[in-house]
Structure formats: structure tokens, C-alpha cells
Amino acid sequence: MKKIVSVLFAILMVAFATIPAFAAESPVATTAPATTFKYEVDVIPSEGGDGSYEFTTDIDENGEQHVHIIPKPNPGYTFDHWEIDGPYKTDDKLTDSEMDLIITGDIDVKPYYKKKGTSIVETGTVNRDVNTTSPQTGANDVLPYAVIMLSIAACGAAVVMLVRTNKSK
Numbered sequence: 790m791k792k793i794v795s796v797l798f799a800i801l802m803v804a805f806a807t808i809p810a811f812a813a814e815s816p817v818a819t820t821a822p823a824t825t826f827k828y829e830v831d832v833i834p835s836e837g838g839d840g841s842y843e844f845t846t847d848i849d850e851n852g853e854q855h856v857h858i859i860p861k862p863n864p865g866y867t868f869d870h871w872e873i874d875g876p877y878k879t880d881d882k883l884t885d886s887e888m889d890l891i892i893t894g895d896i897d898v899k900p901y902y903k904k905k906g907t908s909i910v911e912t913g914t915v916n917r918d919v920n921t922t923s924p925q926t927g928a929n930d931v932l933p934y935a936v937i938m939l940s941i942a943a944c945g946a947a948v949v950m951l952v953r954t955n956k957s958k
Contacts, residue, residue: 790952831896845857855891875892
């Protein structure tokens with residue numbers, strides 16, 4: 790009986806160690822060398838500006854590219870807000886004219902301007918989800934492994950019960 794329980798326990802331990810959902814995460818190197826990237830920043834002109842800007846860029850000791858950009862509006866226009874497409878991080882608001890970015894890929898930057906004394910009113914269409922059911926998320930990756938583990942445990946329990954009933958006869 791003890792041998793059967795020991796074998797089942799060993800099988801469960803091996804199964805838990807090999808299933809990715811239960812395995813420990815791989816260690817991450819803490820002293821990885823900094824990698825330097827240079828990404829492209831495209832400034833797209835819009836009404837009120839011809840795409841002129843002041844621009845500086847620098848790469849820090851971690852290999853991240855820092856960008857400082859200031860738009861140059863045409864006469865009679867003032868800066869309103871930025872539209873940025875691409876991967877970036879910033880602590881600035883998109884309504885700040887001077888923008889400090891940390892970019893992690895190529896980006897497109899579009900400054901928007903307004904005529905002095907006016908404000909921009911954006912219009913758009915909102916599509917509302919009228920479906921009354923909640924969205925489906927799909928199967929969980931751990932579910933098949935959990936079913937396998939429960940099946941192995943149930944088989945082990947059945948074997949133990951059979952051995953006990955045979956010994957008691």
C-alpha cells in the first residue's frame with residue numbers, strides 16, 4: 790500500500806514540476822547590457838502648421854531614446870494638442886506644447902493648432918454595444934492541466950480503495 794501511494798505521489802510531483810502553469814518562473818538576468826536603439830519620429834503637418842518644430846533627442850544609459858519636441862505654429866494659430874501614434878511613455882499631457890517622450894519604436898506625431906480666439910470641437914460617432922450577454926474570454930490554459938491532475942488523483946484514490954478492500958477480505 791505504501792509503495793502505491795509513494796509511486797502516485799512521485800507521479801504527481803513529476804507532473805506538477807513539468808506543467809508550465811505550476812513551474813517556477815525562469816530567472817531574469819539582472820545585469821543585462823544596455824541595448825541602444827534609434828527610432829524614427831515623423832512629424833505630420835496639420836492645419837495651422839507646416840510641420841516645423843524644434844526637436845532634440847538623446848539616448849540614456851539604459852538605451853532608451855528620449856525626445857523633446859516643440860511645435861511651431863503658423864502666424865495667427867496657437868498650439869492645441871498632440872496626436873501620437875506609436876509606442877511611447879511620457880509624464881506630459883497631450884495638451885502641453887513642449888513634449889518630452891521616451892520612445893520604444895517608430896512614432897508619428899501630429900500637432901493640432903487652433904486659430905487664435907477659437908477652440909477646436911471634435912465630433913465623432915460612438916458605437917454602443919447593444920448585446921445583452923457578457924463577452925466570452927475563451928478557455929484558460931491551466932484548465933486541461935487541472936483536469937489531468939484531478940484525473941490522476943481520482944485514479945490514485947480508486948487504486949488505494951481497491952487495495953484496501955482486497956486486503957480486508
